Amino acid sequence: MLLTRLSHYIDGTPHDSSSLWRMTDLVDMSSRPPPDAMLPRNEPMLRADAYAIWFRWFMEGLCNPLRYVEDETKTIIDVLADVLARVDALYSSEPQDERIAFAQKISQRIMLEVERHRQLKRVGASRAIKRDLVDAAGSEPRCWICGFKFSGQAVDRFLKKRKGIELDLPKFVDVLKPRGILSRDIRIEVDHIVPVAGGGGGKDNLALACGWCNKSKGARTSIYDADGRPPRSVYALGSVVWHELPHPFWTVRILATRARCEHAGGCSATVKNAELFIAPGDARGAPNPSNLHIYCAEHDPYAAHRFFGREVAKRIWDDRARAVA
Secondary structure, three states: OHHHHHHHHHHOOOOOHHHHHOHHHHHHHHOOOOOHHHOOOOHHHHHHHHHHHHHHHHHHHHOOOHHHHOOOOOOHHHHHHHHHHHHHHHOOOOOHHHHHHHHHHHHHHHHHHHHHHHHOOOOOOOHHHHHHHHHHOOOOOEOOOOOOEOOHHHHHHHHOOOOOOOOOOOOEEEOOOOOOOOHHHHOEEEEEOOOHHHOOOOHHHEEEEEHHHHHHHOOOOOHHHOOOOOOEEEEEEOOEEEEEOOOHHHHHHHHHHHOEOOOOOOOOOEOOOOOEEEEEOOOOOOOOOOOEEEEEOOOOOOOOOOEEEHHHHHHHHHHHHHHHO
16 A cells, blocks of 8 residues: 555656646645655655745745844834734635734744844854863763764864864765865864854854864755755765765754664664764665665764775765766
């Protein structure tokens, strides 16, 4: 029955990409949500990120919070007046009391966004804050996203204990998560867990991250903030030739949300006590979010193959950059 439902969905999905530009085909596709079994990996994140975007677009489409941020004389009364006008126009056939209650609910959410923007202050990474973050990390400071353990030299450089500390780039780099091609990759940086642009602020929103994870994360929050296709590049992991690389933000998003080894037999490794790696669960599938798993070093099926000479790894990722330019 499961495969029958999947087959029915596949039969009804156009294979011609031009259908994505025809409204009649879009209406038909949207009426048939994909079966859960079509998303065997990371299904909650894939759905939740999509729903969060839809909700934000819906709310801000009714009334843009940024209209009220600069003028602090504007209150929720002003927001409610605008929202109610939009709700009345869009849902005129609904009972008036329900329209008012709905407009009040939306106005409260929009006002929260307005207040967040008004109060938003980027917490600078002062030396004291850096020291607090390192102390809170305990005896083994690690990247909060991937669990990479920072060296003593990296900690000293981060805290500016002495001048002129340069970190040696590694000779070998994980081609799937290429931290170490650039010097920034192996430094300690302060990451805003929730990006400032997305409403994140305050000291509690700060965490230590390796430079590679921090730059790959940027100000993105949703898996769909990245390109929908894996970047192309040809390389071999052992005897298997791959034609695509995991998108760096997919890697960061999945590592940060899963935060533990997904070995089928169970594993106690998490970002708190081990470095974690990403890899396709099956070599026959593409390295996209439906096929990416997290492993610790002990359970990583590609442990013997994923590390390339730094220049080789750089060339593979440079080839990817040229392919998508």
